[in-house]
Amino acid sequence: MPAERPENWKRNLAKETKNTLRDSVYSALKAMIVTGQIPPGSRVTENDIAAKLTVSRTPVREAFNRLERDGLVTGRPRQGYVVTEFDINMFREAFEIRELLDGHATALAAAAATEQDKARLRAMLAECERLAAIPERTTREKFQELEVGIDLHRVIAEISGNAMLHGMLCGILDKCQHYVWTELLWLDEWKIARDEHAEIVEAICAGDAARAGTLARAHVRGSRDNVLRLLQAKSDYQSFLAKAS
Amino acid sequence: MPAERPENWKRNLAKETKNTLRDSVYSALKAMIVTGQIPPGSRVTENDIAAKLTVSRTPVREAFNRLERDGLVTGRPRQGYVVTEFDINMFREAFEIRELLDGHATALAAAAATEQDKARLRAMLAECERLAAIPERTTREKFQELEVGIDLHRVIAEISGNAMLHGMLCGILDKCQHYVWTELLWLDEWKIARDEHAEIVEAICAGDAARAGTLARAHVRGSRDNVLRLLQAKSDYQSFLAKAS
DNA sequence: ACACTCAAAATTGTATACAAAATAGCATGC
């Protein structure tokens, strides 16, 4: 099928197409996983993806290799790949690390932020406020707010100036983003995060590294607790159902 | 060439061959890079590796993808791969993160270590001592001592119980190992590390998490300073030569 | 001697063919 492909076949792939199919497939799959379009636990086969994106299996396999390295899919030899499912324990592990890294990155950012950086953070905050203030907002707008809220942390990590730290934090956030979305979306506590974000940005703009770091760590702990509480409740419900039957 | 391959062709690859060629090639390449057999900055082409390991390009490409994700090689589309070269800045970044993660992992390990774990750590320490005490030891034995010393940190991270933390620390150590080897090998300060390792293991065995964490952080800072001093001297020498000519 | 052009070689990117393994389903035997 890839043989007689229309002129502008690239539209099937990610919006901003890289110059190689491998990268495009990687971006497309990553986006679908992170946003939950392909839910955790789904089996993904090379043929399906290749057919869906109108490419051969080769670039798909290479994309899978990268995704596996990112921890977004889990594969065993000759048994295919599955979108990684986070259990409660993996979540706890991830957020424990995130607390360290995000706290440090935020402290660094407070020391390193230029005026331009500060303006960028304030703009993101304002965008969150705007999306939150919409009277009868749709799910789509809730998602957008969450996305900007998570991106805020990515940008802070970028401002920290430590590229490796930035990369590692993005990796963790990618892995968790879907869960944060689906779990936190329905939680009123999310507005607490909004306030905490504001405080963090404030501390960064004031150049108060110690305070920014402390706030960031507390914020991560708070997010963790919210998600864990929901996951725990879900898990309890599952075992309740199992016993009842 | 892969077509008519001898019965026991697997000997060309890593000692412990996984069940897929891709994994074998990955292990083999990773070992060659980490130990410096393929020095940083080397250009690695798919054909060369494929020919050297008597496999086709396909598994080599997939191994490259993983190595690139690990940060061990750097590749640009259609320009091949190069073994990643660390500059002073990347080093500083890596050790800054390692200080956080290693410190935390060591503190966790102090709280979680079983008697079996403690015995394992003590055994590694004893092995270091043994290798250090050899009267007229060869370079090979020095390397072995360094390797055990670095592995000690991997094992501590494993004992921490946080698998993600363990994985991330191993990734950082892999990236830095070659430099630690080639730079630190000739440094007398390495015996300081031996003493510090002993102190850290002691704190873990005593279950003193706070002390273990503090010691680990100080140890990472010390290692960093030693490597950075040498890298800086090298860099200065380079620019001196450049100006002199 | 230097720059420029163009072609040839080398190298990666993609597709496809084939092999090996795992899974599923069916038939057979108890």
Added chain:
DNA sequence: GCATGCTATTTTGTATACAATTTTGAGTGT
């Protein structure tokens, strides 16, 4: 009816063929 074993299908792993792009180098012109 159920378990077991075999075959058929599906899916991944590997090799190779082909396309596209970059690099190299020779040759030409100034």
